[in-house]
Amino acid sequence: MEVYADYAATTPIKPEVIEKMMEMYQHHYGNPSSIHSVGRDARQYLDAARRDIASFLGAKPNEVIFTSGATESNNTAIKGLAYANQHKGKHIITSKIEHHSVLHVFEQLEKEGFEVTYLDVNKEGIVDLTQLKNVMREDTILVSIMFVNNEVGTVQPMYDIEEIVKQYDAMLHVDAVQAIEHLPIKFDDFEFDTMSITAHKFGGPKGVGILLVKEKTPIRFSQLGGSQETKRRAGTENVPQIAGMAEALKLADAHRDENNVHLMNLKELFLVQLQERSIPFEVNGSMTDTTGHILNLYFPFIDVETMLTLLDLANISVSSGSACTAGSTMPSHVLEAMYGDDPRTKQSIRFSFNELTTELEIKYIVAEIQKIYHRFKEE
Ligand SMILES: Cc1ncc(COP(=O)(O)O)c(C=O)c1O
Structure with missing residues (x-):
């Protein structure tokens, strides 16, 4: 997939x-x-x-x-x-x-x-x-x-x-x-x-x-x-x-409401799946003042470069933040502004969706994260 x-x-x-x-x-x-x-x-x-x-x-x-x-x-x-x-x-x-x-x-x-x-x-x-x-x-x-x-x-x-x-x-x-x-x-x-x-x-x-x-x-x-x-x-x-x-x-104007419902459901599914599989994570950002298309997650068991590489090998295209700074190993200025020099600034991934994203895709992403988690937990 x-x-x-x-x-x-x-x-x-x-x-x-x-x-x-x-x-x-x-x-x-x-x-x-x-x-x-x-x-x-x-x-x-x-x-x-x-x-x-x-x-x-x-x-x-x-x-x-x-x-x-x-x-x-x-x-x-x-x-x-x-x-x-x-x-x-x-x-x-x-x-x-x-x-x-x-x-x-x-x-x-x-x-x-x-x-x-x-x-x-x-x-x-x-x-x-x-x-x-x-x-x-x-x-x-x-x-x-x-x-x-x-x-x-x-x-x-x-x-x-x-x-x-x-x-x-x-x-x-x-x-x-x-x-x-x-x-x-x-x-x-x-x-x-x-x-x-x-x-x-x-x-x-x-x-x-x-x-x-x-x-x-x-x-x-x-x-x-x-x-x-x-x-x-x-x-x-x-x-x-x-x-x-x-x-x-x-x-965008014609489909905004239905797309927003879809996106919020996907976000919810993502979080529920992570919990059900006992994968440790925290959400970076707000759970209420937020749009449905972006989910930025902190995974305490892995650094961002390794995670991005492993997800890429599983054919999952995501990023650590702004595409304009992708490729740099510098922590995100946004996460630094939110959390100071906390290690989570170097252990977070941005997932973002649109109306083309399916529930199956979300489940696939979480299943791959679970594999990565088990691999790193054992090491
Ligand atoms: C918040 C924000 N502002 C500005 C830009 C720059 O837009 P553009 O790629 O059209 O130059 C982007 C995306 O790249 C963005 O996400």
């Missing part, structure tokens, strides 16, 4: 999305900025995708900027908000458990003279709200917090966070990459200034994403060139992939 259980790293493209993109590549290949009929045809598809995406996300079409993925969206938002608001102050805030496409931008801004506060999280991976209240100042211009963590699946209290941030005149950026398929997020329900999304986490293609920007948000865009995306992001729009992303978002 072969099991892919690394859907938080990326997902296979859904057949309906492939079909949509094939149609676009074959019949609607024009440059949407060309004024002839082939260009106008592509423009219609681009406009339709923008309208659909805006409606799924509770945004206005002119708040949607197409990008090459969430790394670009996060870079553009954080730098753009920091630079456009620096006349009001240079204090910016993020959490210790953000994706590197956020953390490394903050580190860069720090080198450029901004003052950064990195918020702590508790053992469940929830941002310390008291600390956030205490560190907010008159010169705080930007706060960036992820909606759902990509390593442990913890959902942040975004309404509480925005309430604190908006008591000050600060901008709020949200990385919603791991949240969008699982939570019915509407951009206009929140006071977020900007929000990042990427298509490959919900059955869309890689290399295409979205940055939502509220109409009145002061932000500076720096990619120069043509006047695409109303001069906010130069470069010919990737219309086939954007149309594919709109299709993937439509499917």
